[in-house]
Amino acid sequence: MQLRVWGVLILSFFVSLTVAQNKQLTLEEIWGGEFRTERMQSLHSMNNGKEYTVLNFDKVTGVSAVDKYDYKTQQKVATLISSNAINEISTFTDYKFSADETKLILATEVEQVYRRSRLGMYFVHDITSGTTKLIFDQKIQEPTFSPDGKKVGFVFENNLYFKNLENDEITQITTDGKKNAIINGVTDWVYEEEFAFVRAFDWNKKGDKIAFIRFDESTVPEFSMDVYGQALYPDQQVFKYPKAGEKNADVSLHIFDVNTSSLKTVDLSSYSDFYIARIKFTKDTNVLSAQLLNRHQNKLDLLFIDANSVASKVVLSETDKAYVDVTDNLTFLPNNSFIWTSEKDGFNHIYHYDKTGKLLKQVTKGDWEVTRYYGFNKRNGRIYYQSTETGSSNRGVYTIGINGKGKKALAANLGQNSASFSTSFDYFINTFSNVNTPPSYTLHESKNGKVVKEIVGNKELKQKVADYNLPSKEFFTLTTEKGHALNAWMIKPKDFNQNKEYPLFMFQYSGPGSQQVSNRWNSSNDYWYYMLAQQGYIVACVDGRGTGFKGAEFKKVTYKELGKYEVEDQIDAAIELGKRPYIDAERIGIWGWSYGGFMSSNAILKGNDVFKMAIAVAPVTSWRFYDTIYTERYMQTPQENPGGYDENSPINHVEKLKGDYLLIHGTGDDNVHVQNTMRMVEALVQANKQFDWALYPDKNHGIYGGATRLQLYTKMTNFIKRTLPVEKESTLEKIKG
Structure with missing residues (x-):
């Protein structure tokens, strides 16, 4: 009797183990945060080189703390600040030290403006005295300590200020800041998005001078987006957005002397239609560096500027037949x-x-x-x-x-x-x-x-x-018939049978300098691909020409012809993969987001005999609709290169559509405007082409918030199952269909 009980227990154990090791992924788990990774947030090395700090947040109590650890022992040394010890703050989401590490800027009530820009209420906490003071009584941008830790520079409503922390006196440096006209000390939309920075001011080593960029965007064309919200009438967001070939903001460079309250302008009159891509004070307290790019972005000058006389000289110049990366x-x-x-x-x-x-x-x-x-x-x-x-x-x-x-x-x-x-x-x-x-x-x-x-x-x-x-995710090199060796990965079903034919679902992004074939741990999308593999799909990704980290020649081959060679490589890759006996060449699909949506749209149009379905999320459908800095870096202007723009834009190839096409966009996308999808829809309608599409009200380029991602990926999964069935249809079923 006892042996029988033990036998039942052992059998139950192995059954449970088998079930546990064969769990099926679900979209609810993937987008519910089930697979989040534990990370070290806001890691900062202390000046002594022996200790570091991280931001710890207690999800139960809502308490934030900056904790200090010893490098060698990994033991916690101290809690420098905890939100439960500050009356003025319930919690904070980030921190920055002064250079001498006696003070901290704490970020609270932070709200996102665009991709990188934030508004928030910021406090300065003095570790020595234990006092915590609000920097400004309204939400500000980019608070930054001076190197001596005695002042904080910041931007409020497009004007640059600094606060003297010793007497709490606030000095307003500029007064002409105005929405959609003049910006001082932070970047405009296109600089933020494409040059990847927001703070456009810098302190010198002594903390007695501030250099900053001024943007005059008063003549830049405006773009507007309806915001539907919850009110009876929708609102409208209007902002400056220079599309390819259009007017950019006029930029100028200025240096403010804190001691004399004098403001000087750097003479850049020898440059025309240019970008100031970076500014940074050198180790010499009176020498400012600035990186200036011409509009084509194929010539970059590094200038050294005397902060007293504002005289400048070029110390280094980079040129390239295509473009220079900043x-x-x-x-x-x-x-x-x-x-x-x-x-x-x-x-x-x-x-x-x-x-x-x-x-x-x-x-x-x-x-x-x-x-x-x-x-x-x-x-x-x-x-x-x-x-x-x-x-x-x-x-x-x-x-x-x-x-x-x-x-x-x-x-x-x-x-x-x-x-x-x-x-x-x-x-x-x-x-x-x-990957493992x-x-x-x-x-x-x-x-x-x-x-x-x-x-x-x-x-x-x-x-x-x-x-x-x-x-497993298998990495390999795919060589196309034209001889191009491309990095690739593939996920096959766990019970893969080489004698069976599987549908192939391809993912790519393909933008200049990007990389998707990377030996790293799973993103949320990777779990989605594993889920599809569990359900009987082969999923693959190929980094075609134009992607990064294989040298400048490989990356810059797409110059002036975005969407030509990258699309050719995706089509050729699909053809090569379709030759494998276990892949059904009649069931190949492709998808992508943003640049990847531009690519998947082109792929099902130019490769209509290869791809049977495509999903495009937030795609560019014509480079004429996208911004100056990004587009002209790779394409020059539409006036100079009309053929490069039009011959590779999916909006101009809609008559070639044969397969199933799903088009998705957020109406609040400030980056790739929903205009791209609306114009694509109209072109498809006038070509009498059938397609599926979905709009997400007020959602930006990331299309997220609440249950949005779950609903979006459910929609895409259902579309894949319907248009790229796991089981191949028989000839009779096709006739009946």
């Missing part, structure tokens, strides 16, 4: 020599120049790309960086002497390695993940890369995912 890698060393990265030898590498702009050394070389510059350790003369030396789909962390010698790999396990170095460069915290490993945070010694201790491992998540017994 980065944040410019770093000034103690002697005012500087680090610069460039693609001028065909791959992105690190260069060292003296303070006059004379090249001292190309520090890194090879047929691989430097993907991040971490810093320079003046004690040992070494540079720290991230690169693709283990393959374009991987990232490793390395160190090299500023003389280009003595290179060492510090963290180069195959996958994604990303480092956060201590101020002293004695330690770094490495974030590692690959969720993000893990480990402490390393910088001199040799030795692992000291694991900090966060996401082991519970790894076990949770293991219970689903998911199929």
Whole structure:
């Protein structure tokens, strides 16, 4: 009797184990946050190089805290500030230290404006005195300590201010700020989106001067979006948006002297129709650097400007037959020599120049790309960086002497390695993940890369995912019939049978310099692809020409013809994959979002004999509708290159539609306007083409909020099942259909 009971228990155990290891993914789990990863938020290395801080948030109590940890022991040393100890604040979502680490700016009531810009109520907390004071009595942008920690610069309603923290006196530097006209100290929409920065002011080393960019966008064309909201009548959002070939904001550069309250303008009259892509004070308190680009973005000048006389000189000039990428890698060393990265030898590498702009050394070389510059350790003369030396789909962390010698790999396990170095460069915290490993945070010694201790491992998540017994993501190189070798991955059903024919669902983004074939842990979309594989689909992704991290030539081949070679590669890749005996060439679909939606739309039109269905989310349908900085960087203007714009825009190929097409857009998309979809719809209607489409009221380019993502992915999943069935229809069923 006892043996029978044990037998039942053992059988029950194995049945339970089998069920646990064969769980089916659901959209509710994917978009309900079931697979979130644990991370270290707002990591900051302290000046002593021995400790660091992170932002910890208690979901139960709602309490925020800045906690300090010892690098070596990983023990918590202290709580520098906790929201439950401050009467003025219930919680905060971010923090920034003053240079001497005696004060903190705490962010509260933060609301998003556009992709990177935020408005919020900000406080300064003095760690020594324990006092917490509001910076300004209304929501402001980009509060930033002066280097001496005695002042905070910020922007309110398009005007630049600073507050003296010693006497609480506020000084208004500019007075002409006006919505949709003049902006001082923060960027306009197109700079924020395409040059990827918001704060357009900088303090000098002594904290007695502020340089800032002024945008005069009064003559820039306006774009308007209806906001439906909950009121009886809809509202309207109106903002300046320069579309390709249209007028940009006129930019100017100014320097304010805090001691004399004088404001000077830098003479840039030798430039016309230009961009100020970056400003940054050097180690010399009276020398400001500025990066100026011509409108075609194929010539970049690095200027050094005397903050007293505002005289300027060009110290470095980069040119390219296509375009020059702007980065944040410019770093000034103690002697005012500087680090610069460039693609001028065909791959992105690190260069060292003296303070006059004379090249001292190309520090890194090879047929691989430097993907991040971490810093320079003046004690040992070494540079720290991230690169693709283990393959374009991987990232490793390395160190090299500023003389280009003595290179060492510090963290180069195959996958994604990303480092956060201590101020002293004695330690770094490495974030590692690959396709089989969720993000893990480990402490390393910088001199040799030795692992000291694991900090966060996401082991519970790894076990949770293991219970689903998911199929593997296979990485490979796909060579098209034209001979192009392209990075790719594929997910097959777990019970894959090579004698069976499967439908193929392809994903891509394909934008210039982008990468989707990356050896990293799962995104939410990856779980969706695994779910589709569980349901009988093969899912694949191919990075075609124009994508990044394989050299400038591979990336810039699409110059002046966006949508030509990238679409050709997706069609050719689908044809190659369709030749495999286990893929049904009659059931191939493709999807993408944003640039990927532009691509999937083109693919089902230009490749109408290859793709049977396509989903396009928030697509560009004509580059004439998109902004100046992004579009003209790759296409020049429509006036100069009309054929490049029109021949590869899906809106001009609607008559070729044969398969099933789903078009999706948010009506509140400030980036890729819903105008793109509306014009595409009208073109399809007039061509008498049948298609499916969905609009999401007031949703921006990300189309999220509440149950939105769940509903969206349910709609797309149902469309895939209907138009790309798992089981192949018989000839008789086709006739009946």
